[in-house]
Amino acid sequence: MARLKAVLFDLDDTLYPERAFVRSGFKAAAAFAEQELGIGRSTGFEELWAYFESGVRGSTYNLWLEAHGADTERWVPQLVEVYRSHKPEIELYPGVRQLLKTLCARTPLGLITEGNTTTQRNKLAALDLEAMFGVVVITDMKERSFWKPHMRPYINALDKLGVEAARSVYIGDNPRKDFFGARQLGMHTVRVKWPEGLNTLLQADSPAYEADISLPNFDNLLEVLASFEEES
Ligand SMILES: [Mg+2]
Structure with missing residues (x-):
C-alpha cells in the first residue's frame, strides 16, 4: 500500500x-456606487444579485450602469476593481x-x-x-x-x-x-x-x-x- x-x-x-463571494463582492460594489453615483446600496445590491441569479456573467456592471443612465466607460473599471480588491465575507x-x-x-x-x-x-x-x-x-x-x-x-x-x-x-x-x-x-x-x-x-x-x-x-x-x- x-x-x-x-x-x-x-x-x-x-x-x-463561490456564490457567497459574488454576494460579498456585489455588496462592496453597491456601497461604492451609493457613494459615487447615488444609487441606494440595498437596491443596487438587489439589482446586481438579480442579474447574477438570472445567469448574467461578465456584463453585469455594464447592464446595471446603463439601466441607471451612468457612464459605463468611467465606472465599470472602478466597480471591477472594488469587486476584486474587497475583503470578502465568506x-x-x-x-x-x-x-x-x-x-x-x-x-x-x-x-x-x-x-x-x-x-x-x-x-x-x-x-x-x-x-x-x-x-x-x-x-x-x-x-x-x-x-x-x-x-x-x-x-x-x-x-x-x-x-x-x-x-x-x-x-x-x-x-x-x-x-x-x-x-x-x-x-x-x-x-x-x-x-x-x-x-x-x-x-x-x-x-x-x-x-x-x-x-x-x-x-x-x-x-x-x-x-x-x-x-x-
Ligand atoms: Mg473551483
Missing part, C-alpha cells in the same frame, strides 16, 4: 461557496476546517487556484487558510494561457512539495478545468458536487475531463483517499 504524499485542493466552490463549507486539520496533520497540503492574485489572497485570508497549505500556486491574470486545465500549475505545486504525481490527489469542483491536466500527469482526482456549487450540474466534455470519483460533500473523503492508497 502506497501512501499519498500530498493532497491538493482547488479553492473556489471546492472549499467555500466561510468554508461545513466540515472543511476540521477535514483540513485532520489531513494537514498527516499529509502535506497544497492549493492550486487562479485569477487575480490579490482577490485569491484576500479569500485565503478571510477563510484563515494560509497556514494550512505547504504550497499555494496562484496563476494570475497575466498567465491565462497556463490556467487549469494546463498541466503547469500542477507541476509547479508538485515540484515545490517534492512529490510525484502518482502519490498525490487533486480535489476540485469544475470538470472544465480541474481534472484534465491533473489526470494527464497521473494524479488521482476527486470532484465535489456541493448542492449550491456553481459547477455542480456541469457535464464533463469527455471522460478525460471528469474526476476518478465524485462526492456530494466531503463526508467520505478520507475513505476515498484511503481507497487510492490501497489500489496503488
Whole structure:
C-alpha cells in the first residue's frame, strides 16, 4: 500500500461557496456606487444579485450602469476593481476546517487556484487558510494561457512539495478545468458536487475531463483517499 504524499485542493466552490463571494463582492460594489453615483446600496445590491441569479456573467456592471443612465466607460473599471480588491465575507463549507486539520496533520497540503492574485489572497485570508497549505500556486491574470486545465500549475505545486504525481490527489469542483491536466500527469482526482456549487450540474466534455470519483460533500473523503492508497 502506497501512501499519498500530498493532497491538493482547488479553492473556489471546492472549499467555500463561490456564490457567497459574488454576494460579498456585489455588496462592496453597491456601497461604492451609493457613494459615487447615488444609487441606494440595498437596491443596487438587489439589482446586481438579480442579474447574477438570472445567469448574467461578465456584463453585469455594464447592464446595471446603463439601466441607471451612468457612464459605463468611467465606472465599470472602478466597480471591477472594488469587486476584486474587497475583503470578502465568506466561510468554508461545513466540515472543511476540521477535514483540513485532520489531513494537514498527516499529509502535506497544497492549493492550486487562479485569477487575480490579490482577490485569491484576500479569500485565503478571510477563510484563515494560509497556514494550512505547504504550497499555494496562484496563476494570475497575466498567465491565462497556463490556467487549469494546463498541466503547469500542477507541476509547479508538485515540484515545490517534492512529490510525484502518482502519490498525490487533486480535489476540485469544475470538470472544465480541474481534472484534465491533473489526470494527464497521473494524479488521482476527486470532484465535489456541493448542492449550491456553481459547477455542480456541469457535464464533463469527455471522460478525460471528469474526476476518478465524485462526492456530494466531503463526508467520505478520507475513505476515498484511503481507497487510492490501497489500489496503488
Ligand atoms: Mg473551483
